[in-house]
Amino acid sequence: MTLIGAPPQVTTDQHARLERATAALTAPFACVDVDAFDANATDLARRAAGMPIRVASKSIRVRALVARALDHSPAFRGILALTLPEALWLAESGSTDIVVGYPSADLPALARLVRTGADVTVMVDDVEQLDLIARAGATRRNPVRVCLELDVSLRLFGGRVHLGVRRSPLHTPAQVVALAEEVLRRPELRLVGLMGYEAQIAGLGNRIAGRPIFSALIRGMQRVSAPELEERRTETVDRVRALTPLEFVNGGGTGSIETTRKAPNVTEVSAGSGLFAPGLFDAYTAFRPTPAAFFALPVVRRPAPGMVTALGGGYTASGPLRPDRLPIPTYPRGLRFDPLEGPGEAQTPLRGRAADALRIGDRVWLRHAKAGELCERFERVHLVSGDRVVDEVPTYRGEGQCFL
Structure with a gap:
């Protein structure tokens, strides 16, 4: 039910690193792979070729x-x-x-x-x-x-x-x-x-x-x-x-x-968005940023073969009502939304072969379609480098701020 597939930079190695780094955390939670964030910053600077870049804070x-x-x-x-x-x-x-x-x-x-x-x-x-x-x-x-x-x-x-x-x-x-x-x-x-x-x-x-x-x-x-x-x-x-x-x-x-x-x-x-590399940025020809911002949901049900249900997940993006405004199921590879439910406020059923390997309490990892809007859903973000969490920082929401 999503029009955009994960780009080549989304790798099983990143999945494994995120799982190892956050093993002690309880989902749902948001995290940013700062190695990918920094790589995207370097690439933005390369693309700007010496022209100053003003950071769009709403995208972070x-x-x-x-x-x-x-x-x-x-x-x-x-x-x-x-x-x-x-x-x-x-x-x-x-x-x-x-x-x-x-x-x-x-x-x-x-x-x-x-x-x-x-x-x-x-x-x-x-x-x-x-x-x-x-x-x-x-x-x-x-x-x-x-x-x-x-x-x-x-x-x-x-x-x-x-x-x-x-x-x-x-x-x-x-x-x-x-x-x-x-x-x-x-x-x-x-x-x-x-x-x-x-x-x-x-x-x-x-x-x-x-x-x-x-x-x-x-x-x-x-x-x-x-x-x-x-x-x-x-x-x-x-x-x-x-x-x-x-x-x-x-x-x-x-x-x-x-x-x-x-x-x-x-x-x-x-x-700004290019630092997080949300789902909508999978659809560009001129550049391919590395996905950096994710949210993890816990698997809480296995209602049928080839299907699991995650808790929450209805974090849709602003804009016209189209499938590309939905989150992107990213890890494990091969999951997709149920077309009759999609990502929901209380639960998100996910279909695909990968579902049969998931157990209650496992995580599914998704990317928001846009960038900063993800941070309106969480009070803090866990920063991952390599295979460990190196910091935990508040979002605007976590600092008690809600501007728009």
């Missing part, structure tokens, strides 16, 4: 692992946060150079930002958002750093076809320039950056198992989208820089590093 949601990525190499610089409260919390704990990837309508949080002067940049794409910042108390003496977001989706046939996510309303260079001019008229604001997230390239797998024609269509769309975006983003950046200097121009994601880093005027890329 574990402060210790965000710090691990930033400490990995000079390639990783700064944080791309999900919400303003998250950014302020990270700043209070010592993080710097934080950009909030989405606009905020949280007036108390904006007021805290003004009051504390935290090293946080907020995203804007509408005059009403600027008005909210003014209402929060921003002044010439306490200006708020802002970043404009360019909609980098692909629009065809006069806009009747929209390929990409629905983010900023600023699609044309003229629209971005108009808002930039408005920001510059307001002394309580400082325009420091420009962002454009090409989700139709960075966040869309183009090698989906069992769907070769659809995969080919996606690759074709991405080939059309990349040059259109390069021309439009280049003009936008040039026109905004003619008005004021910019500290950064952010683009891309784990799935588009190779193309984004070559774009004129882009100064940094963002990545």
